[in-house]
Amino acid sequence: MGEIIECTDIHLERQVIIKRLQPGVEQRRIVDEQKALAALRSKHVVQLFDIIELTDRGPKELGLVLEKINGKPITPGAYKADKASLAVLWQIACGLADIHARGIVHRDVKPGNILIDGEGVVKIIDFGLARSMGMDAKTHSVIGTPLFMAPELWQGGAISFDEKIDVYAFGVTALALVDTTPPTELIARPPLPVGGATLSKSFAGYPAPLINLLTSCFASDAAKRPKMSVVADAISRHLLKDQHRATVVLNGTPNFLNSKNRAIKLNAAGVGSLAIEYDGLDFRVTAVSGNVFLNNTSIVTGNVLPGCCVITFGVDRNRRFVTFDVSSPEVMP
C-alpha cells in the first residue's frame, strides 16, 4: 500500500509522514478520496497536509503528506472484553460512521490500521488505500489481511461491495482485540458463517445486546450487518452504564436516583402513586396506580421514562407535578 517516509516539516518543525502512492489506475480515485476525507475533518481521520510530487526514484510519483500520529496500533489479544475495550470499539465505530456518512469505504479495516494517539483518540489510517477488490485472485494478497475480508470479496469476477465490508472487518477487529485465535469458519476461504455461540465465548464480558450486535457484523449477508452509526450509538449507551443521574424535585428539594440509589416511590395522596427503578441504562416504571402521566402520556408498568419529563398526578384541579430530569456524563474520546 505504498511506502512510508518519515520526514520533518522544516517550516513548522514537526514530524510528518509521506506516503508514496503506487502508480496506476487507482491513483486518481485515491487522491479524490483523500481530498474528500480532508474535507470531512473527522477527529478519527488523520489530517492530510499536502499532496506532492516525488522524484527521488526517477519518474514522478505522488506522495501524501500526512500528520504523524504519536501512537501505536491497537494490539490483537491485548484487551479483555470489558469497558476499556468497548471504549476503543466505540471510537472506531464513530470514525467509520463519520466516513460512511460521506460515502467513503475504508476497505482495509484491521488492528494495524487503527492507532491510539497520545491523547487517547483513535485514528484510523490508510483509508481507501487498499486496492480495488475486483481484481484477479493473485492480487488478493495485497488487499490486506484476508481474515478481515468479508465473504462477498472472495467472489470471482467483478465484485460490487459497499461500506458493509468495513462493518465485517470491524467485527473481526473487535474479535481480534480480545481473542487472537479466530474460529476456523473465519479462516476458511471464503469465510463461512460463524455461529453466534462461538463468538459469544470470545465476547463473553460484553453486555448481551452488544454481543448480539457485534455478532451481526459477521453476517454473510451484507444487508444484515448493522450500520456503523448504530453500533456506535449502542456501545455509547452501554459505556454510560450505571452513570446516569435522575434529579427528582419533590417539594422544592432535589432527590437523586443513580447507581447508589436505584429506586424511588412517589405518592400523591388520594390521586396516584408511581415507583421508578434505575437498571443502569434506563429509568423504568415498576409500579403505577391512579392517574399518573409522563409528559402528559399515560403509562403502564415497564415503561421507560422519556429522558426529562414532568410527572403529573391526578386530573383537573387536583393535579400535582413532579419534574424528573435524566442526565449523564458525556462519552468522549
Next chain:
Amino acid sequence: MKAGDVVSDRYVVQSHFASGGMQDVYLATDKLLNTNVALKTPQAGQADKRFARSAKFAARVNHHNVAKTLDYVEEGNQRFLIEEFVVGENLELKLSRFGALDPHLGARVLHHLAKGIAASHHAGVVHRDLKPSNVIAEDGVNLHELKITDFGIATLTEEVFDEAAKDGDLTRSTSGTIRGALPYMAPEMMFRKPGDHPDKPSDIWSLGAMMFRILSGEYPFGVYLDAAVNVKNKTRAAWPAFMTSNSQYKPLSLELQAVVEQCLNYDPASRPTADQIVKLCGELCYINVERHVGTIDHFIQNGYSGFATGDSGTVFFSMESAYGPRRPDAGRNGKIVYSKFPGTPRDRGHPIVVVD
C-alpha cells in the same frame, strides 16, 4: 490582502474575515485540497520575527478541540499561518446572544475546553490568551464542536507582555490584545516582572475566569483596569442567584461553581491541572441532547406552563424548566432554546432558556 490574492500558489483569499489586536484573519480556499482555511498574517508593526515561532508552537498541538495548524508560509517579507477554518462563531458572539449558558450547556463547554487545554499542556504549549473570542463553536445554539484557536499566539503574546512589563505595569498597556485578555488574566501574569514566565496554571485561571463569565454572564473581575484592581484586591463578583434558585439546576450549578472556584485560586500551584479538570468533567452529569430554538406561543394553567414553536415543531414546557436571568414570556423574552423529550400530544421542552 484582497480577494483573489494567492499565497504559496495554493491558498486563494476569499475575504477578510476579522482582525484582532495583532493579526488579520482571512478566509481562504486551499486550491489543492478544496477546503476552506483561515489565513493569518501579523499586522504591520507586530513582532514579525516571532510569528514563525508561534506557528511552531501551535503546530505541536494536535487535538480536535484545538484548531489545527496546517501550514506556514513566508513569501517576500510576509508571513502566513494557515489554520483549519472553523465554521461558526466565537464564544464572545454566542454569549452576546445567550447572556449566560445554562449549567448543562456550560458543563459541556467546560469539558471540551479542558480537553483542548489538556492536550496542549501535554505538548508543552501554554496558551496565555484564553478568552471567549479565541474559542469557536459551530453556528446555532448547539455547542457540540468547540475549538480553541490562537495557541500560536502564545509567544507573540509573551513578547507583547514582556514589553509591557518592562514599562512597569502590564495593566496600563494600550495593546488591544492585553486589554482583551485582562478580564481573564491570571494574577501572576498581570503582575509579572520581566523574565517571569507564568506557566500552565495561568491557563487554568483563564479557563476559570472564562467559565465564570459563561455561566454567570458577568466578568468575574470586570474589564480593563477594573479587572487589574479587582484581581489585586481579591474582589470577585458573586455568583448570580439565578444559577441556584431553581432546584432542578442547583446541583449541577454548584458542581460547576466548585470547579471554577478551584481554577481561580490565587496560588498557581493550588489550581487543578487540566487533566484533573478533565477527570472532574468526566463525572459531571449533564443533559447532552440537541437544542432547538423556538418562540413562545401562549401560556396555560395561569402561566405555569406554555407552548413554543420552532422549526422542529411545537413543544410544551413548564415554567419550572425556565433557567436564567430572564423569565420567558410571550413578549420580549419570547425566544427560547430547549431540548425535546417525547410527550403527548406535544413533546416537552427542557431546559428553557431565553435568548436574543
